[in-house]
Every structure is written in C-alpha cells, then in structure tokens.
Amino acid sequence: MDLYDRNSWYPRADVYRCAGGWLVKLELAGVSQQDLTVIVHGNTLVIEGRRRDLCIPEAQQSLSLEISYDWFRRIVRLPGNIAPESLRMQYRDGMLLIHAAREE
Amino acid sequence: MIIDHPDALVLPVFPLKNSVAFPYMVMPMTAGRARSVAAVEAALATEDKRIAVFTQRDASVEEPGADDLYPVGTLCVIKRMQRTQGTIHLLLQAGRRIEREALLKSDPCLECRAAYLPELNDTGSEVEALHRTMLDQAARMLEIGPAQMQIDLKQLVADLERPVEQAYVLSSVISISIEKQYRLLEANSQLEAMRLIVDYLNHEIQVLEIQHQISSAVSTKMTREQRDMMLRQQLREIQEQLGESSPEQAEVATLRERLAAASLPDAVRSEIDRELGRLERMSANAPDYQTSRSYVDLVLDLPWQQRTEDNLDLTRARAVLDEDHYDLKEVKERIVEHLAVMKLNPDAHAPILCLVGPPGVGKTSLGQSIARALGRTFERMSLGGLHDEAELRGHRRTYVGAMPGRIIRAIRRAGVNNPLLMLDEIDKLGRDFRGDPAAALMEILDPSQNREFNDNYLDLPFDLSGVFFVVTANTLDTIPAPLLDRIEVLRLSGYSEAEKLEIARRFILDRNLQNAGLDAQQLVIDDVTLAWVIRNYTREAGVRSLDRALGRIARKVATRIAEGHVEPVILDTARVNDFLGPPRMAREGRRESLIPGVVAGLAWTESGGEVLYVEAVTLPEGRELVLTGQLGSVMQESARAAQSYIWSRAGDFGLNPEVLRKSGMHIHVPAGATPKDGPSAGVTMATALASAYSGAAIHDDIAMTGEITLSGLVLPVGGIKEKMLAAHRAGFRRVILPKDNEADLEELPEQVRQDMMFIPVRRVDEVLKTAIIGFEVRV
Numbered sequence: 001m002d003l004y005d006r007n008s009w010y011p012r013a014d015v016y017r018c019a020g021g022w023l024v025k026l027e028l029a030g031v032s033q034q035d036l037t038v039i040v041h042g043n044t045l046v047i048e049g050r051r052r053d054l055c056i057p058e059a060q061q062s063l064s065l066e067i068s069y070d071w072f073r074r075i076v077r078l079p080g081n082i083a084p085e086s087l088r089m090q091y092r093d094g095m096l097l098i099h100a101a102r103e104e
Numbered sequence: 105m106i107i108d109h110p111d112a113l114v115l116p117v118f119p120l121k122n123s124v125a126f127p128y129m130v131m132p133m134t135a136g137r138a139r140s141v142a143a144v145e146a147a148l149a150t151e152d153k154r155i156a157v158f159t160q161r162d163a164s165v166e167e168p169g170a171d172d173l174y175p176v177g178t179l180c181v182i183k184r185m186q187r188t189q190g191t192i193h194l195l196l197q198a199g200r201r202i203e204r205e206a207l208l209k210s211d212p213c214l215e216c217r218a219a220y221l222p223e224l225n226d227t228g229s230e231v232e233a234l235h236r237t238m239l240d241q242a243a244r245m246l247e248i249g250p251a252q253m254q255i256d257l258k259q260l261v262a263d264l265e266r267p268v269e270q271a272y273v274l275s276s277v278i279s280i281s282i283e284k285q286y287r288l289l290e291a292n293s294q295l296e297a298m299r300l301i302v303d304y305l306n307h308e309i310q311v312l313e314i315q316h317q318i319s320s321a322v323s324t325k326m327t328r329e330q331r332d333m334m335l336r337q338q339l340r341e342i343q344e345q346l347g348e349s350s351p352e353q354a355e356v357a358t359l360r361e362r363l364a365a366a367s368l369p370d371a372v373r374s375e376i377d378r379e380l381g382r383l384e385r386m387s388a389n390a391p392d393y394q395t396s397r398s399y400v401d402l403v404l405d406l407p408w409q410q411r412t413e414d415n416l417d418l419t420r421a422r423a424v425l426d427e428d429h430y431d432l433k434e435v436k437e438r439i440v441e442h443l444a445v446m447k448l449n450p451d452a453h454a455p456i457l458c459l460v461g462p463p464g465v466g467k468t469s470l471g472q473s474i475a476r477a478l479g480r481t482f483e484r485m486s487l488g489g490l491h492d493e494a495e496l497r498g499h500r501r502t503y504v505g506a507m508p509g510r511i512i513r514a515i516r517r518a519g520v521n522n523p524l525l526m527l528d529e530i531d532k533l534g535r536d537f538r539g540d541p542a543a544a545l546m547e548i549l550d551p552s553q554n555r556e557f558n559d560n561y562l563d564l565p566f567d568l569s570g571v572f573f574v575v576t577a578n579t580l581d582t583i584p585a586p587l588l589d590r591i592e593v594l595r596l597s598g599y600s601e602a603e604k605l606e607i608a609r610r611f612i613l614d615r616n617l618q619n620a621g622l623d624a625q626q627l628v629i630d631d632v633t634l635a636w637v638i639r640n641y642t643r644e645a646g647v648r649s650l651d652r653a654l655g656r657i658a659r660k661v662a663t664r665i666a667e668g669h670v671e672p673v674i675l676d677t678a679r680v681n682d683f684l685g686p687p688r689m690a691r692e693g694r695r696e697s698l699i700p701g702v703v704a705g706l707a708w709t710e711s712g713g714e715v716l717y718v719e720a721v722t723l724p725e726g727r728e729l730v731l732t733g734q735l736g737s738v739m740q741e742s743a744r745a746a747q748s749y750i751w752s753r754a755g756d757f758g759l760n761p762e763v764l765r766k767s768g769m770h771i772h773v774p775a776g777a778t779p780k781d782g783p784s785a786g787v788t789m790a791t792a793l794a795s796a797y798s799g800a801a802i803h804d805d806i807a808m809t810g811e812i813t814l815s816g817l818v819l820p821v822g823g824i825k826e827k828m829l830a831a832h833r834a835g836f837r838r839v840i841l842p843k844d845n846e847a848d849l850e851e852l853p854e855q856v857r858q859d860m861m862f863i864p865v866r867r868v869d870e871v872l873k874t875a876i877i878g879f880e881v882r883v
Contacts, residue, residue: 008181008197052151062148065185068197070152 009068011047013076021086021101022078029094030054030067038098040084045076045098113179113202115156116143117214119168124285125157125178125198126272128264133194139167142213144182144192153182156202156218159286168214170207176221176290177202201289224268224294234298235267241305242274248309248316268294271301278308333387356384359400367409372564376403399501402508402562406515411522411570415479416447428473429466430607431853435459435594439474453551454522454572458530458588460580461596462826464646467576468528470596475524480572483514484526487541491534496544498561508561511548511568522570530587531577542584549573549590597825598645598713601833602855604638605631612651620658627661629675636677639833640687645713645826657683694835696804701796703875704807705773705788706831706839707780708823713830715807716773718785720792723768733773736781743771745814746790749868750797753816756882757872759797769793784821786812787840787871800876807831808840808871816868820844825851832856838863840871 016023026047028036036049051069078100086101118133118140125131135144147155158177165172179202184195202218209215264270268291275288284304291297363376379400386393415421421443425436438457445452459467468484475482490496498509507513514525533542547553548568556565575591577583599607609631617627629637637657642649660683661673675683694704694715701720706713723730729747731740747769750757754764771789773780787810795802809827811819820842828849831839843864849857865871869881 008199009183050152053153054151056149056151059149061145062185063187065148065153065182068181068183070154070181071199 007073008070009051009072010074011072013047013074015076015078018099021082021099024076024078024098024100026074026096026098027094028091028096031096033091036096038087038089040082040087040100043078043081045078045082045100047074047076047096047098048072113154113156113218113220114208115154115179115202115216115218116146117173117177117204117207117216118143118147118155118157118180119173119214120157120159121163122282124159124276124282124289125180125196126276126285126289127178127198127201128269129198129272129276130183131180131196131198133196135192135194136190137166139210139213141192143215144185144194146213146215147182148185155180155182155196156204156216157196157198158204159282159289163282169210170204170214173204174286174290175204176286177204177218178289179218179220221292224266224292224297226293226295228295231267231294231298234295234302235270237302238267238271238274238298238305241302241309242270244309245278245305245312248312266294268297271297275301275304278304280304280308332389336387336389353384355397356380359383359397359404362404366404368403369408372403372408375564376400379403395501395506399561402512402516403564406512406562406566407519407521408566410520412480412520414443414446414522415477416443418443418447421477424477425473428476429470430610431599431603432466432470432596434851435470435596438592438594439477443478454570456549456551456573456575456591458580458583458591458593459574459576459596460593461578462598462645463578464644464648464651465596465598466646467596468526471524471526471574471576474572474574478524478572481518481520481523482526483518483523484528485510485514486528487545488529488532489534490541491536493539493541493544494560496541496548498559500560501563506561509559511557512559512562512566515566515568515571521567522572524572524574527573527575529577530575531579531582533582542587546587546590549575549587597823597851598829599647600829600853600856601635601638603853604642604647604650605634607647608634608638608650608654612647612654616651616654616658619655620662622658622662622665626665626672627658627675628672629657633675633677633680637680637684641680641684645829653684694804698801698804700799700801701792703788703792703795703802704804704831704834704836705785706807706809706827707782707785708826713823713826713828715830715834715836716775716780716785716788718771718773718788718792720769720771720789720796722763722796723770725766726768728768730768730770731772732770733775734779735773736779738783739773739781739785742783742786742811743789746786746793746812749790749812749814749816750793752814753869754797756869757794757798758880758882759794763797767797769796782821783811783819784809784823786810787818787865787868790868791871791875794872794879795876798876798879800878802875803838803877805835805837806840806875807834807836807838808875810840810842810845810865810871812868818842818865818868818871824848828852828856828860828862832860837861838874840865840874842866 012027014025016025024045028049031049031051035052036047039046039048048071050071051067053069081103082100083103086099088099090097090099118135120133123131135141143155147153156177157180158173160168161172161174179199180196181199182194183197186193200223201221203221205217205219207214207216264273271288275285284300288297288300291300359380363373363380368376379396383393383396383400386396418440421440422436425439429436442455459470461467471484472482494509496509496511498512499506508516511525515521515523518525527545530545533545535542548557551569554568554571557568558565580588580593613629617624637653638650641653644650657675664673695702695717703718705716705718707716729744731743735743750759751764754761771792773785787808790812791802791808809821809824811821813819824841824845825848828839829852837859838861840863843866846862846864849862863874865874872879873881
C-alpha cells in the first residue's frame with residue numbers, strides 16, 4: 001500500500017465511541033464528494049481525497065492563502081475491526097461523518 | 105493506487121537558491137524575483153496550487169534558464185501564502201520527486217513538463233545495514249553536535265519511517281554543499297541514497313569530533329584570565345575591523361621604528377629584533393609584556409655608539425679648571441696631562457682617577473669641573489652604603505622587578521658612552537652576604553676588562569672603556585687593595601686658612617649672596633672678618649662649615665632687608681657675634697707657657713690635621729706606665745718605646761736615676777673620648793716623658809710629629825701637609841718633623857711656608873734639645 005505520497009495536508013479528526021461502533025468526524029470543508037474516497041482495511045480507515053480551489057474562475061489574483069489544497073490522506077485506527085458493509089457516510093456543514101460498526 | 109496521477113505534469117517552475125526541496129518536507133520560502141513571483145501567481149491560480157521546485161546550479165544567476173536548473177526537482181503544494189510589498193512568503197509542502205522533461209515557456213514565468221520519478225521503495229540487507237549505520241551516526245552527532253541540533257533531530261528522525269526520508273532530514277540538518285544535497289535528491293534508490301548520506305555523515309562527524317576536541321580542550325583550560333584574554337582578542341579584532349590598531353601593536357610599531365633609527369651593533373640589533381618578535385606575539389596583559397617592553401626600551405635608550413667629542417684645548421681646560429677651583433695644582437696638572445695624551449693618541453684609555461681627601465674640599469665639584477674642561481657629560485652616583493653587588497651589575501631579567509645596575513642606568517641618563525662618571529664615597533662601600541660590590545667595581549674600573557662590561561639585566565656586553573671614571577674617597581684605608589691597585593690616587597688635602605679665605609672670596613661668598621638674593625653692596629665682609637669667621641666658627645679641612653656660616657650671615661642680612669632695614673651691612677669681627685652667635689670653636693688652640701710634661705703633637709684625621717696635646721706627669725709611687733685617652737695599641741706601644749728610650753739614655757739626659765726608679769708615669773692625651781692610634785706621636789711622647797722627668801717645660805710655639813725607634817731614630821710619618829696646616833691654623837711657629845718628610849713640605853702653600861719654621865730631625869736627641877727649655881744632652 002502506498003502510504004508515502006499525496007499528503008500535502010491532512011484533515012483533523014475526532015473519534016467517538018457509539019452503541020455498537022464508532023463515529024469518526026473529519027474537518028473536510030470545501031472538498032467535493034466526488035473527490036473523496038474512504039477505504040476500510042481491518043481496524044483502519046483510510047480517508048483520501050483532494051481539495052480543489054473552487055473560487056478560481058472568479059478570482060483575479062490570490063492575495064492570501066491559508067487553506068491547504070490538493071491531495072490529502074488521513075489514516076484513522078479504531079480499537080476494533082470494522083464491518084466494511086456497515087460504513088455510513090454523511091457530509092454535513094463541512095464535516096464528514098463516518099459511522100462504522102464493530103465487526104461481530 | 106486509488107487516485108491516478110497523470111504521469112505527465114505541466115507546472116510553473118520555482119527556481120530555488122541555496123537549498124534543495126526534499127520530498128515530504130515543509131519549507132518556508134520567499135519569492136522575490138519577477139519570474140518566481142509569476143510562477144507562484146500561476147500556481148495560486150490553479151485549483152490545487154501545485155508548483156515545481158528546481159534547485160539552481162549557481163545561486164548567483166538572477167534569471168535562470170533551463171540549463172541553470174538541476175533536472176530533478178520536487179512537486180510542491182503551496183500551503184500558505186502571504187504577501188508583503190513586492191515579495192510573497194510561502195509555506196511549501198514538498199511532495200514527490202519529478203524530472204523535468206521540457207521547458208514549455210519562460211514568460212511570464214518558467215513552465216515545464218515533468219514526470220514523476222519512482223518512489224524509493226527498494227529494500228535489502230545492504231540498505232538495512234546502511235540504515236543502521238546512519239542511525240548510529242545520527243546518535244553520535246547528537247552527542248557531540250551543537251545543542252540546537254540535538255533538540256529536534258531525534259524527534260524528526262523518529263517521526264519518519266522510511267530510511268530515505270530520514271536521510272533527507274539529516275542531510276538538511278548537516279552543513280553540506282548544495283551539490284551534495286542535490287545528489288541525494290537525485291538518488292534513484294534507497295541504496296544509493298543511503299550510501300551517499302552515510303558518506304556525508306561520516307565526514308560531518310569527523311569535523312564535529314575535531315571541533316568537539318578543540319572546544320572541550322579549550323573549555324577545561326578556560327580560566328578567568330583566558331576569558332579576559334579572549335575578550336581582549338575580540339576587542340582587538342573589532343578594533344582591526346574599525347581600522348584602529350591596538351595599543352600594543354602601535355607600541356611595538358613605535359619600538360620598531362626606533363630600532364630602525366637607532367645605531368646599534370649588529371649583535372644587539374638582532375637580539376632586539378628577536379625580543380620585539382616575542383613582544384608582538386604577546387598580549388599586553390601577559391606578565392612578561394611589561395618586562396620585555398622595558399628591556400627593549402632600555403636597550404634602545406642606551407648610547408651604544410653615541411659619544412661626545414673631547415675638547416682637547418689645553419689652554420681652555422686650564423682656564424676652566426682654574427675658574428672653578430682655587431689651587432689643587434696637582435690634580436689640575438694631571439687632567440691637563442691626560443688631555444695632552446688624548447691629543448697625541450686618541451685611542452688612549454680614559455684614566456681612572458681617585459680623588460682622596462677630607463670632606464668639603466671639593467672632590468665632587470672638581471669632577472664636574474673636569475667634565476666641563478673636557479667637554480664630557482657628567483654623571484654622578486654615590487656608592488656610600490652600597491652593599492649589594494646587584495646594585496652595580498643589575499638583576500637577571502628573570503627576577504620580578506629586575507632593573508639594570510647603577511652603572512648602566514647612569515650611562516643611560518648620560519646618553520653617551522663616554523661620560524665622566526663619578527663614583528662617590530668608594531671608601532664607604534659595604535660588603536655582606538649579597539656579594540661584594542668592590543669586586544664588581546674591579547671589573548668596571550679595569551680598563552682591560554670594562555670593554556665588555558656585562559650587566560646582568562642587559563645581558564649584552566657594553567663597552568665602558570670610553571668612560572672617564574673619577575672615584576672619590578675620604579680615606580684609602582678601607583678601599584680593598586686590588587681595587588686601589590687599579591686606580592690612580594690624587595690627594596686633595598685640606599686647605600690652609602689663607603686658601604680658605606681665597607676660596608671664600610672667590611666662590612663661596614658670591615654664591616651665598618646670590619642664594620639669599622643680595623648684591624655685593626648689601627653685605628660687605630673684609631678679609632679680617634672673613635678670617636675671624638674661618639678661625640672661630642669653623643674647624644675643618646674643607647669649606648663646608650664656612651659655606652654654611654656665610655650662608656647664615658647672608659640669610660640674616662636678607663631677613664633684615666626684607667624687614668625694611670635698607671642700609672647695607674658692613675660686617676666686622678665684633679658684629680659677627682650678632683649673626684653667628686658666640687664663637688663656636690672653643691677649640692684646642694695653642695696653649696701658652698706650658699708646664700713640664702705637656703707637649704703639642706700633631707695628628708692626622710679624616711677631616712684634616714689636628715693639634716693634640718700630650719700630657720705626662722710623674723706619679724709618686726709605683727713604676728708602671730698609665731696610658732689614658734682612648735689610645736690604640738700602636739700608640740700605646742709607641743709610648744712604651746718612648747719610656748724605654750728615655751730610661752736607657754737617662755744618664756746622657758742628666759735625669760736623676762732616683763726619680764726614674766721611684767716614680768710611676770701617667771700619659772694622657774686629651775679629647776679623651778676620641779679614639780687615637782698610630783705611631784706618629786712617638787716623638788711627642790718621648791718629649792713629654794723627658795720633660796716630665798726633668799721638670800723642664802717646653803717651648804710653647806713648638807709642635808711636633810714623628811715616629812721613634814728604641815735606638816732613638818725619628819722615622820717619617822704620613823699626612824704632613826694636613827698636620828702642618830693644622831699647626832699653622834693653631835698658631836704654632838715652629839714644627840719638628842722627621843728629616844725624611846722634608847720633601848712633603850713642597851705641597852704646602854707658599855704663605856704657610858713663609859709663616860713657619862720647619863725643623864727636620866733625624867734623632868730624638870735633637871728633638872729634645874730643640875723643644876725642652878734648657879735641655880742638654882751629654883754625649
């Protein structure tokens with residue numbers, strides 16, 4: 001597995017324990033859903049994606065830049081194996097919420 | 105791979121100076137050059153903010169083209185951007201390595217087509233081995249490297265998993281050239297990268313180790329002094345930077361200039377050159393610095409070749425000597441002789457003269473006057489009480505506070521190597537455990553040795569052969585014989601009353617008037633009064649007391665004038681009392697109408713001659729001879745010899761044998777507290793005894809001197825001139841003296857010779873017949 005490239009930035013994440021599983025919340029404002037991939041591998045979640053600057057068509061010149069763009073990859077390890085089919089994703093208010101159930 | 109990258113990328117190019125963008129590192133960057141700014145603008149205008157970073161081959165190229173950039177670079181994403189006037193501050197996140205395939209355009213910014221280079225994923229035992237070596241080296245660097253390196257390096261390395269990334273981090277921490285860093289970036293396998301970094305680290309560690317050794321060696325030895333020195337050194341560097349030369353450098357430079365200007369013998373010059381070299385390498389607070397500096401100073405000050413030309417004009421020399429001193433014919437003649445010799449043979453040794461005489465006769469001032477007559481520089485030093493050889497010859501420079509000896513110091517003061525050097529009071533040299541200065545003087549005063557006089561401090565031979573030495577002494581008795589042997593003795597005996605009068609007239613009175621601020625009209629002293637002062641207020645061979653007495657008179661007159669009494673003082677004998685008090689010298693003058701047994705003898709002392717009365721009385725009983733008056737053993741023996749002689753000739757002298765048999769004899773010499781010694785009172789004792797036994801008195805105008813033998817011969821004695829002067833002073837008209845001393849009378853002033861009658865004798869009988877009234881000898 002290629003772990004070494006494509007992490008020009010990486011999003012912050014909160015992890016919660018819920019009934020029968022976990023909730024992982026990532027700060028991923030400005031990332032389109034089609035640019036987002038989530039992979040499950042045992043107890044590991046790999047969230048990859050790409051943030052594009054959506055304002056380019058309107059902008060004449062960039063005066064200041066603090067938001068990171070381009071590829072990111074975030075790996076989150078959970079305390080137990082994840083049931084891959086249980087994965088449920090929700091994109092709300094710039095946050096990506098991933099619900100994962102513990103593998104039986 | 106989930107997300108595919110197209111292998112061909114088209115990107116704006118950011119040329120990088122002085123660093124290499126290694127993959128996965130975050131780097132702050134500034135874009136200032138127009139093309140760099142344009143490249144950044146181009147990147148910012150894309151959705152993903154990508155830019156290709158290539159390192160410049162040569163940092164000094166302002167507008168790099170394709171050939172100026174290394175072909176392998178890094179794909180970076182701009183994470184942060186901030187603008188300040190004209191420049192753009194960036195935070196770049198480096199990503200994968202790329203290789204430039206072609207430059208697409210160069211305006212407004214460089215743009216290239218690039219392709220990803222493969223990730224370095226190769227492994228193997230060699231990579232593993234090199235990796236471990238690298239980690240060991242990194243650990244070693246942490247131990248010895250500078251502190252700021254230690255803080256983050258460990259953390260940085262631990263965070264990374266792949267060996268090559270660690271290598272990238274390490275290479276950016278150690279100080280290696282851009283070219284070497286680039287070669288690491290270019291490496292296409294972990295193996296290659298590992299080899300490079302191990303090599304780099306090896307070199308770095310060697311350097312660090314040497315640095316470490318140096319700094320730890322330095323820090324253990326760092327004392328306070330060294331710290332000061334370091335600070336001073338820094339100060340010096342700062343001064344140099346500012347274009348100011350440091351004080352000690354300036355000092356050495358001045359000394360060098362003086363060395364160049366001085367005329368020195370070659371040996372001395374090279375010695376000083378060496379010393380200056382040492383001085384230059386020393387810091388001013390080194391303990392040796394001052395020592396070394398004053399040494400150089402001394403050597404440069406010494407007159408190695410400077411000399412004065414002697415003035416060989418005999419007439420002028422005579423005039424100068426006469427002008428300064430009255431009489432002293434013998435000495436003046438000797439000086440003139442020397443001048444004559446110098447005229448005929450310029451290489452002649454300067455003489456070493458010894459002026460011997462009582463205090464106050466003008467020995468020191470004569471020295472000055474000789475110097476003036478010859479045109480030489482005069483330097484004087486007193487040897488009185490000197491008891492340390494090192495005073496003359498100096499201390500070795502290794503001692504703290506070492507100084508050159510007095511001779512060298514005097515030469516330095518004189519500034520020429522042929523001054524007239526006067527060594528005063530040579531008879532009062534001391535001698536103790538510190539050495540014998542007289543022995544050192546022998547070297548100095550020996551013309552065959554002093555060509556290479558060695559002062560301990562100077563440590564270079566100095567030529568003293570040009571120096572005209574004049575030594576003075578009050579007596580020759582205490583001068584060691586070997587030293588005496590090297591010098592030419594000139595005696596200055598005391599002055600007669602007439603001479604003193606003359607000296608007072610010519611020199612002393614004027615000087616005292618001048619000192620007191622008087623002119624000749626304000627104080628008038630006639631010869632009679634002057635003689636009165638000399639006779640009643642002084643008793644000396646020289647003229648010092650006379651000088652003081654006249655000084656006192658002059659000051660008192662000055663006081664009167666200052667108080668408003670303007671009329672001039674004309675001094676006569678009666679008024680002297682007002683100025684000097686009653687006559688001081690209740691001295692033993694000539695006694696008149698002597699009783700039997702009292703005889704005037706003459707003695708020689710260091711302060712000139714004196715009249716001593718010898719008194720003899722018969723004692724009613726006993727036969728012993730009592731001698732009192734602090735008589736030395738020689739004098740006591742001469743009294744016994746006198747008694748034996750009188751007894752042996754009792755019949756011839758008409759003495760009553762009964763008296764001789766029955767009566768003891770007491771001989772006393774007054775001024776009982778003064779020690780007396782010597783054989784010259786022999787005739788006086790014999791006369792006193794004969795007079796006491798016979799009951800006949802002695803002519804009161806006769807004084808006598810002479811040594812006797814048991815068979816009745818009169819032998820010559822010393823100090824005739826002083827004795828005759830003393831007799832003359834005391835008012836005696838006739839003096840009995842040994843026939844063999846007749847020649848010494850030549851030295852007497854004409855005046856004295858005319859005033860007195862000298863009776864040279866060969867035998868005691870003649871003395872007795874002449875001196876005792878009515879004495880007859882039956883033959």
